[in-house]
Amino acid sequence: MAQFVDSIEAAVDRVLDTVKGDVVLGIPLAIGKPNPFVNALYRRMKGNPARRLRIVTALSLEKPVGKSELEEHFLGPLVERVFEDYPDLLYVKDLRAGTLPAHIEVREFFMKTGDYLGNPAAQQNYISTNYTFVARDMAVQGMNVIAQAVGAKGEGEGMRLSLSSNPDVVFEVVEKLRAAGQPLLTVGVVNRKMPFMPNGAEVAPEFFDLVVTDPAGTHAVFCPPNNKVSAADYAIGLHASALVADGGTLQIGIGSLGDAIAQALIVRDRHGDEYRRILESISPDGIEGRELGRFDLGLYGCSEMFVNGFLKLIEAGIIRREVFGDVTLQRALNEGEIDETVTPRTLALLLRHGRIHSPLSADDVAYLKHWGVLREGVQLDGDKLVLDGTKLPNDLISEANLARIGETMLGSRLSHGIFMTGGFFLGPRDFYERLRTMPPQELAKIDMTRIDFINQLYSDNDGQAAVKRAQRRKARFMNTTMIVTLLGAACSDALESGQVVSGVGGQYNFVAMAHALPDARLLMMLRATHDNKDGLKSSIVWSYGHVTIPRHLRDIVVTEYGAADLRGQSDSEVVKRLIAVADSRFQEELIRQAKAHGKLESNYELPERYRHNLPEALEEKLHPWAQAGLLPDFPFGTDLTEDELHIVRALKRLKHATQHPGELLTMAIKSLWESKDAPLPYLERLGLAETHSFKDAFVKRLLANNL
Structure with missing residues (x-):
């Protein structure tokens, strides 16, 4: 049984009394951290050098801090208004300042982009791993405490808990450590402002050893404001959106690129003629073969990160294709043999595929009731099916009897369908408020669940490879990268020097799935140039000293100047297609380098239609559509005045x-x-x-x- 504790300090006492010696604390990435509890434990251990503390986590977030006096003056009122009472993590402050005590270390497997470049402690303690290996690698670190912020409903014995944003790795961590006999103390800290997510995120209080109900655990959820969507972002989003198939599966990420993709999909669905004209204006090769139609079937969202763009696509009615956790039902839906409306044909199909039997067994009846094929009140009584006094033979072979069952005992629509699956979420203030107030029947279509389910087709425990493959039809996995080489390798996590910018996260997993699923594609997106203190540079280069995704896994690369389909192409063709979507100020040098290394024929000349890839030209093409309101700076609003x-x-x-x-x-x-x-x-x-x-x-x- 869980022990309920009404004081954060008392919970820290319990942890320090239970765990003898060093504490290795695992906490979720992003907003699932129980900041007040972590801060209390950190303060206590900071003052006791006799015991070491290791924190294993990722994406430790803090309120924006100005890097100059001007920025500090500007950000003060904004941060107070937007972030309210969000408490910063004390270890983050010390880590940034280089003042972590010698007996405390922080090991992260994913860092806030660019924030820890040049920070020796953060760089030296970074753990490079795939998201699906995080639970394993937490165990390797010797983790003996895991703490998480949880949503809650009710009080006392009737309290229900939700892992809310972060069911991503906690289940697997607990399973692995306990199976190995490794001691683990689990702590759930109630934050009443965390959205209560049902389905895979809901747990009984007994999942935790300690449930902390201290009101001090409740605070505002970290809420990054929406970024402005630039012309380059919109162009990338438009090119990517024209590769999304109706009836398919979608994965996107956070930030302005994610917003650009979502808005482009909405424009495609609602403003088809304008969408076509916009694409024609920015596509040197034309739009033949592109996906331009409305979303009559809708999309299924399946992404490690459930972001605001997905919520807007749900509200727009584009994310609405429901998937079901039964391979027979899902395959039949995919093939159009049935739809979500239940008819006698649904029963006949399940019988034909051997999923149920005639006569129905008790397990068959339970299965049919779970998926909404039979009404909830149907009971098995000997050789009869009974509902509200009506008794019919338990016989599906007889067409006449099957018709009678259809008239009296069938449900109206398949139940327990899901149209959005995510491992964690992060978004602006109105994103969380929408989740808190969403009608239960809509919220039930969103399943926050384990990352080992989302990020790969095969895992140790789920046994659901077949159903995942059936659900993820026509998948488009959209990932962001920093650098692409002319031979198709991508660098997304670190610089040539080895300095880590962010982390691998789940990128490799989605790349692998894109190649494993027969009708899936990977879209690797990047802006054609990047600008910093060293000046303007091309993001497409001949070679780079570090890669995240090797070139043999190349697929589609998207910049603001087009989509380069690299799958199955020869090296020379890959080079040509990437140069065609590079910034024109760097194309000649890229051609020279490719020729010098023997990857491009000596007489090759870039076609004229690709020689105008310039930001000014792109701005001019998209400006009318921005003025018309189809491509606004902030398509989903902003917290800034x-x-x-x-x-x-x-x-x-x-x-x-x-x-x-x-x-x-x-x-x-x-x-x-x-x-x-x-x-x-x-x-x-x-x-x-x-x-x-x-x-x-x-x-x-x-x-x-x-x-």
């Missing part, structure tokens, strides 16, 4: 200029000749209402001229 958006744009221009001295000089000269005034509320927000130095006055002038 209009004034804040104006300030953000100006600050981004200034920040970019500080990394490029020539641009900063031009901006400075222009500001001297074209003096403008910024609105007083903007200056007050940024601490520039009164200037006390030449630097402040200069920054004030730059800001005004960039608004």
Whole structure:
């Protein structure tokens, strides 16, 4: 039985009394961390060097922090309004500052993108692993405590718990450690603001050794605001959306690219003529063979990360293709032999495939009632089927009797269908609020479940490879990468130096599934260029010193300039297709390098239609559709006010200029000749209402001229 504890400090006492010696704490990635409990344990162990603490986790999130005085002034009110009482993790603060005590270490298998570059402790303690190996590797670390934030309904003995955002690895961790006889203390900390997710996420309180009900465990859920969707993002999303088959399966990720894909799919479904014209304008090879029609059958969402874009697709009626956890039913649905409406044909099909028998056994009746084929009240009484006083022979062979069963005992529609499967979620404030208030019958169609179910076709325990293959028909696995080589390898997690940018996560798993399923495709998406302090660089390169996905697993690469289908192509054709979707400022150099290495014939010339891959040309093509409201900056809204958006744009221009001295000089000269005034509320927000130095006055002038 679970022990209920009404104090976080008392729960920490229990952990320290139960676990002798060092504590190895496992906590979920992203929002499933019980921050108040983790902070209390961290404080206690920080003050006791005699005992070591190791934290094993991923994606430790903290509220945005300004990297300059301007950013700090701007972010203060925004963070207070958006993140409310979200408590930052103390170990994150110390890890960033380089002040972790010697007896405490943090080992992460996925880091917030780019946040720990140059941080020795974070880089040295990073664990490179696939998402599906995380449970195994947590066990390798010697984990003896696992703690998780949980949603809750009810009180006392009637309390129900949900793993909410993070049923991803906890089940497998508990199974593996207990099967190996490894001691493990499980702690569930109730956060009443976590959405209560049903299905695979719901657990009995007895799943945990300790259930912490302290009100201090309840706080706002971390909620990253929606990012602006750029023209490049939209172009990538549009190209990707035209590769999604109706009646298929979709996986996408977080951020502006995920929002761009979701909005492009909505435009395709609701504004078909305009969608076609937009695609024609940005597709040098035309749109023949692309998927352009409405989603008459709908899509099934199956993604390790359930993001806001998926929720918007559910609300738009695009994510609505229900799948069922029975291979016979699912295959029959796929083949169009039956649909979700229950008829005598449904019974006849299940009988023909040997899934049920005539006469029906007790197990058959239970199976049919579970899937909604028979009404809930149907009972087996000897050789009769009974419902509300009606008795019929337990015989499905007789067509006349089958018809009578159909008239009186069949359900109306298949039940327990799922149209969205996810392992964890993360989104803006309104995303969580929608999940909290969603009608139960809709929420029941969303299944938060184990990552070993989602991210691979085969796993140790589920025995469901056949049903997963049947459910994931026409799958489109959309992943983001940083660099693609001209031979088709992708680098998504680290730099050439070995410095980790983020992590492998589940990318390899989805790549493998895309090749294992007969009608699936992998879409590896990236912006054609990236800009940093070293200047503008091509994201398509001849070679790179580190790869995440080897070139023999290449499939489709999507940039803002098109989709390059690389599957089954020769090296020279791969090179040509990738150069065709590269930024035109780098194409000649890429051609030169490919020829120099013997991968491109010496007389090859890039066709004229690919020589205009430039951001200005792309902006011009998409601008009318942005003006028409089909491609808005924030398709799913934003937590920022209009004034804040104006300030953000100006600050981004200034920040970019500080990394490029020539641009900063031009901006400075222009500001001297074209003096403008910024609105007083903007200056007050940024601490520039009164200037006390030449630097402040200069920054004030730059800001005004960039608004």
